Amino acid sequence: MIYRKYGKTGKQVSIVGFGGMRFKNIDDREECVRMVIEAAEGGINYFDTAPGYFGTKSEEVFGEAFRELQRRKIPFYCATKTSKSDEKSIRQEVEQQLKRLNIDAIDFYHIWCIITLDEWYRRKRNGVIETLIKLKEEGLIRHICVSSHLIGDQVKEVLSEEAIEGILLGYSVFNFSLREPALEEVAKRNLGCVVMNPLGGGIIPQNPELFEFVKTKKDESVVEASLRFLFAHPSITSALVGFGERDEIKQALNAVNGYQGISQAEIERIKANTTEAFNELCTGCRYCDNCPEGIPVPKLMDAYNYKRLYGENKRVLDRLKWHWGISPEVAEKCQECGLCEEACTQHLPIIQRLKEIAEIGRENPNT
Ligand code: SF4
Numbered sequence: 001m002i003y004r005k006y007g008k009t010g011k012q013v014s015i016v017g018f019g020g021m022r023f024k025n026i027d028d029r030e031e032c033v034r035m036v037i038e039a040a041e042g043g044i045n046y047f048d049t050a051p052g053y054f055g056t057k058s059e060e061v062f063g064e065a066f067r068e069l070q071r072r073k074i075p076f077y078c079a080t081k082t083s084k085s086d087e088k089s090i091r092q093e094v095e096q097q098l099k100r101l102n103i104d105a106i107d108f109y110h111i112w113c114i115i116t117l118d119e120w121y122r123r124k125r126n127g128v129i130e131t132l133i134k135l136k137e138e139g140l141i142r143h144i145c146v147s148s149h150l151i152g153d154q155v156k157e158v159l160s161e162e163a164i165e166g167i168l169l170g171y172s173v174f175n176f177s178l179r180e181p182a183l184e185e186v187a188k189r190n191l192g193c194v195v196m197n198p199l200g201g202g203i204i205p206q207n208p209e210l211f212e213f214v215k216t217k218k219d220e221s222v223v224e225a226s227l228r229f230l231f232a233h234p235s236i237t238s239a240l241v242g243f244g245e246r247d248e249i250k251q252a253l254n255a256v257n258g259y260q261g262i263s264q265a266e267i268e269r270i271k272a273n274t275t276e277a278f279n280e281l282c283t284g285c286r287y288c289d290n291c292p293e294g295i296p297v298p299k300l301m302d303a304y305n306y307k308r309l310y311g312e313n314k315r316v317l318d319r320l321k322w323h324w325g326i327s328p329e330v331a332e333k334c335q336e337c338g339l340c341e342e343a344c345t346q347h348l349p350i351i352q353r354l355k356e357i358a359e360i361g362r363e364n365p366n367t
């Protein structure tokens with residue numbers, strides 16, 4: 001395993017982290033706990049969860065695994081989050097999290113999911129920073145971090161907050177251009193930087209033929225190559241992979257074990273090969289799954305990805321029919337209230353895409 005300094009915190013974090021948001025079967029508790037332990041045995045020491053991943057079940061899985069890791073004296077760091085902003089609610093949440101996680105202090109505590117600057121200012125007005133500083137002084141959390149889906153220069157505004165020691169942000173081989181300003185700021189301020197969605201929420205492993213260009217060695221898989229592309233970035237501390245099953249842990253460990261650096265010329269070649277179509281892909285995070293009309297927005301946006309990736313309407317219909325088992329007509333129910341767009345971590349034009357999907361459905365009534 002390769003370890004990197006997490007900013008100025010003095011912590012050394014594994015270059016691959018374990019994201020607890022994509023367990024394939026969260027109700028198979030024993031298997032999920034086993035996965036966490038196996039990852040730690042392989043040298044992964046950064047474990048990220050949240051109070052809303054499968055309700056509280058993800059934190060509970062980590063809690064069980066952490067008890068075992070402590071018993072065996074295997075070192076680990078725990079990262080979790082809060083979307084609360086007032087002192088009373090945050091305190092209550094932290095106390096519950098510490099119990100669920102079976103630890104005395106949370107190593108990296110994140111102000112969770114900042115999608116707009118308005119949201120950032122709202123939480124600041126409610127006192128989130130002062131509260132987290134107090135909790136840090138009391139020893140209940142160790143480092144104050146933020147998880148953000150802001151793009152471009154907006155992230156700089158958040159990172160200018162003195163108390164922030166690290167950031168969790170989305171970054172992958174296909175959306176790096178949107179997040180590059182954030183990484184420049186990370187380097188300037190010497191912060192920790194963990195990247196989520198390094199495999200584009202599954203887009204890369206599900207469409208390997210489109211990402212062949214990322215490979216720099218004949219014998220590496222597209223997944224390994226995509227992770228190594230991130231390892232090569234000096235400002236990235238750790239790539240957080242949302243593991244679904246054990247095999248994926250092995251692949252990630254292989255990516256680390258076979259990593260020998262990537263030349264600047266190769267990096268430039270890879271960047272030059274990422275096409276316009278890769279911008280604005282849905283990463284399947286499901287934050288928009290709150291439609292008052294009951295429209296399954298994440299499923300429809302996943303299907304729309306295939307239009308951007310392959311430029312074919314039929315692919316959208318096939319994905320809806322064979323993978324999700326839904327009809328494009330469901331998109332017609334949209335009342336354009338905008339709730340889903342406000343929640344979208346990738347700032348996607350969801351309403352427009354729903355209109356296109358409905359149109360594709362009307363044009364192909366018998367598909
Ligand atoms: S804009 Fe349409 S799809 Fe989005 S939440 Fe509102 S009704 Fe649902």
Ligand code: SF4
Binds near residue numbers: 288297
């Ligand atoms: S549409 Fe946006 S919020 Fe919804 S799943 Fe995709 S990326 Fe996430």
